[in-house]
């Protein structure tokens with residue numbers, strides 16, 4: 533693509549988003565199609581950096597959990613029967629611990645209670661150790677059409693540090709199995725900023741990943757989360773603390789390498805071949821509705837933000853029967869729910885929208901949604917943030933700059 537075409541394309545994207553709202557007669561965002569998130573809270577091994585709501589050694593609960601999840605789908609569906617669903621995302625945890633027959637029952641339940649678009653994006657996260665051709669073929673036949681594989685690193689010492697179940701040859705075989713099984717939309721995850729990781733090791737992991745030609749790439753800076761073995765090792769001096777400057781150099785290196793390989797960065801941590809942006813995650817970043825189901829899932833629908841019970845045992849108990857007496861999107865599995873007021877919705881929309889490096893925040897779309905110009909609400913965007921070249925502001929758009937991406941957490945903190 534020529535530079536001129538590239539910039540013309542960037543200029544067109546926000547207008548398309550504005551049109552998407554206007555084509556629907558500027559309807560409330562809560563009437564727009566849903567993205568449904570399903571949290572599968574089981575893993576075979578707990579990784580040393582992981583603070584997600586996920587559990588090991590609970591295989592006996594998997595089938596009761598599937599039955600409870602199907603009941604939860606029925607309850608949520610009863611609140612908005614036939615509402616259009618454009619994307620479904622099975623995350624976790626490790627959804628690839630489920631059998632194809634269980635995945636089939638879950639997806640069929642969503643199809644029964646909602647109007648799932650014929651071209652819906654249906655994604656599943658997976659562990660490379662679980663993927664062979666027979667499994668991939670069966671998963672593809674269930675209707676799952678986008679697969680995310682947790683590669684994390686190409687280096688065995690780094691994978692061992694994380695207690696991952698795989699080595700790099702396993703990832704190569706998993707990608708091959710997914711391709712043979714019919715997947716033409718693959719994401720690979722990598723982690724950077726790992727203790728003792730050098731820039732050269734990071735370059736090798738990136739090259740190993742690029743040689744597998746995924747359609748989509750997610751890169752995450754390693755977080756040292758409370759309650760994890762990794763945090764304990766850093767606190768007791770067994771591991772060096774992450775080096776923020778080196779992590780920033782790794783991010784810059786990745787941006788250059790992925791750009792050279794033909795990937796477009798469309799979000800702070802995400803790159804895609806043109807047309808392969810993750811539609812489900814775009815729904816989050818546009819602050820549009822996404823019912824969340826499963827233990828510890830977060831959801832946002834009908835102006836309510838909520839999360840569900842963390843414990844799989846309590847979740848299963850709460851959903852033994854289909855109880856539709858609560859007001860949508862609440863179910864017996866919802867642990868906490870708050871109505872999002874206008875000022876919180878504005879702040880969330882700004883923070884999420886700034887993550888979208890190309891699309892940014894359309895001033896027109898923002899005005900349609902909130903009746904106010906984003907710069908009137910956040911004058912510092914056009915003031916000190918633009919002066920320090922952290923964001924760019926023009927007549928139509930507000931976007932974070934390449935420099936601003938490195939300081940995004942500070943920008944979000946100061947704005948909201």
Ligand code: SF4
Pocket residue numbers: 574575577578579582583584586624625626659682
């Ligand atoms: S596989 Fe994923 S969800 Fe499971 S423990 Fe590891 S990082 Fe956490």
